[in-house]
Amino acid sequence: MHEMGIAEQLVKIAMDAIPADIKDPRVKILNLRIGKLASVVEHSLTFCFEIITKDTPLENVQLLIESVPVKIHCNSCHQEWEVDTPMFKCPDCEEGEVAMISGREIEITSMELVDE
Numbered sequence: 001m002h003e004m005g006i007a008e009q010l011v012k013i014a015m016d017a018i019p020a021d022i023k024d025p026r027v028k029i030l031n032l033r034i035g036k037l038a039s040v041v042e043h044s045l046t047f048c049f050e051i052i053t054k055d056t057p058l059e060n061v062q063l064l065i066e067s068v069p070v071k072i073h074c075n076s077c078h079q080e081w082e083v084d085t086p087m088f089k090c091p092d093c094e095e096g097e098v099a100m101i102s103g104r105e106i107e108i109t110s111m112e113l114v115d116e
């Protein structure tokens, strides 16, 4: 289950981002952006978070996940498309090399702490 490794990394990033001057911090909400091709199963990720955040400031954190569409960019005609699966050829000029510009990201956009 690769969600465990992802959860561990995200927890580490979130913990590092908590301001050091807050006493007994509690994180309420973690806003995430996850690409459709990152193959993250949302409920698995939530489950992993529940396990590894026990007794940490992130215990019972709520994950708000924004799903990021897959976008490709053609290096020849410079058009961009949203696609459902990775494409390796430009759908328009059919010659251009395409680059995937989004769809694999796993990142924290913001987090909200509990106000004491």
Ligand SMILES: [Zn+2]
Residues within 6 Å of the ligand: 074, 075, 076, 077, 078, 079, 090, 091, 092, 093, 094, 095, 096
């Ligand atoms: Zn093209």
